[in-house]
Amino acid sequence: MASPRTESRRDVPRPRPPAEELTPSSVITLRTGREMPVIGLGTWMLTSHTTESVQHAFELGYCMVDTSSDYMTQPGIGKALRRYDRPRASLFISMKVEPEDNGYEATRRNLEELKLAYVDLVLIHRAPEKGVGEKLWEQHMRARADGLTRDIGVCSYKIAQLKTLAESTGEMPAVHQLEWSPFGHSLDMLSFCRAQEIALQAYSPLTRGKRLKDERLGEIAGKYGKSPAQVILRWDLQHGVVPIPKAYREDHQRQNLDIFDFVLDDIDMGTLDGLNEQFSALEKLDYL
Numbered sequence: 001m002a003s004p005r006t007e008s009r010r011d012v013p014r015p016r017p018p019a020e021e022l023t024p025s026s027v028i029t030l031r032t033g034r035e036m037p038v039i040g041l042g043t044w045m046l047t048s049h050t051t052e053s054v055q056h057a058f059e060l061g062y063c064m065v066d067t068s069s070d071y072m073t074q075p076g077i078g079k080a081l082r083r084y085d086r087p088r089a090s091l092f093i094s095m096k097v098e099p100e101d102n103g104y105e106a107t108r109r110n111l112e113e114l115k116l117a118y119v120d121l122v123l124i125h126r127a128p129e130k131g132v133g134e135k136l137w138e139q140h141m142r143a144r145a146d147g148l149t150r151d152i153g154v155c156s157y158k159i160a161q162l163k164t165l166a167e168s169t170g171e172m173p174a175v176h177q178l179e180w181s182p183f184g185h186s187l188d189m190l191s192f193c194r195a196q197e198i199a200l201q202a203y204s205p206l207t208r209g210k211r212l213k214d215e216r217l218g219e220i221a222g223k224y225g226k227s228p229a230q231v232i233l234r235w236d237l238q239h240g241v242v243p244i245p246k247a248y249r250e251d252h253q254r255q256n257l258d259i260f261d262f263v264l265d266d267i268d269m270g271t272l273d274g275l276n277e278q279f280s281a282l283e284k285l286d287y288l
């Protein structure tokens, strides 16, 4: 495994569209031609007042929500969607199914919980114990062909697993969701996904709060008059990575969307890249 210190910075992908021009409603184009918002709301542990919380996020301008069958947030998200007076097509809902499940049936069950006709993205929650989920992928392809989801992707796959999946199924995932922060990320993965036109989504982007008091991060935040969380999310955007921070508190939700009025300079981007120590707020970075 390559140490982060030995990774080349030369071929780190540049943002698309240019970071300076991004707004809260900006989108990136996926390899399938469809579009995905540049930031979303995570909902793990958003179990109290889910509906009100998600509705508040929509009102602030969030267009994307991430969920999973095991978060217990699907019914509340579905309710928020029905209450919120905005065309379904302007919102992006992504959810996950477990590798042990049948992808098609699990997607149908989740849609029933959400009371939705389709989601925008279904992700395989993690690589299976054996193989890379070729069968599961085919079930997801069937779900996509039947209109249950628009796009399909994976979570926390290694580069070799992504290659094997593409070799056996004939396609790369549209989206790769993985744990990602300045303290734990892989520029090699970023380069690979950029080259393959796989969009990267950053989960636990705020390290579940565990590293927000880091002194070097704090210094950069002070320089821009922003919070450490905002600096991290901006760092994601400038790398072309799509963060999905979870926030229950209204001030957190608001703050996390207020990241479009400043640009981190190259030196600060380099400093943030250099904070990488393969830190994981969960257990480990499974994709390394």
Ligand SMILES: NC(=O)c1ccc[n+]([C@@H]2O[C@H](COP(=O)([O-])OP(=O)(O)OC[C@H]3O[C@@H](n4cnc5c(N)ncnc54)[C@H](OP(=O)(O)O)[C@@H]3O)[C@@H](O)[C@H]2O)c1
Pocket: 041, 042, 043, 044, 045, 066, 067, 096, 125, 155, 177, 178, 202, 203, 204, 205, 206, 207, 208, 209, 212, 227, 229, 230, 244, 245, 246, 247, 248, 249, 250, 251, 252, 253, 255, 256
């Ligand atoms: N694919 C996977 O296997 C996987 C694994 C983990 C997570 N995820 C997804 O990724 C989402 C985000 O990850 P996460 O929930 O693990 O962690 P996270 O987003 O890194 O951190 C969430 C924590 O940060 C706090 N926070 C939010 N905004 C803040 C701000 N501006 N300043 C200070 N603190 C702030 C939140 O507080 P409040 O809630 O109190 O506001 C919450 O305690 C999840 O919710 C889930 O949707 C996916």
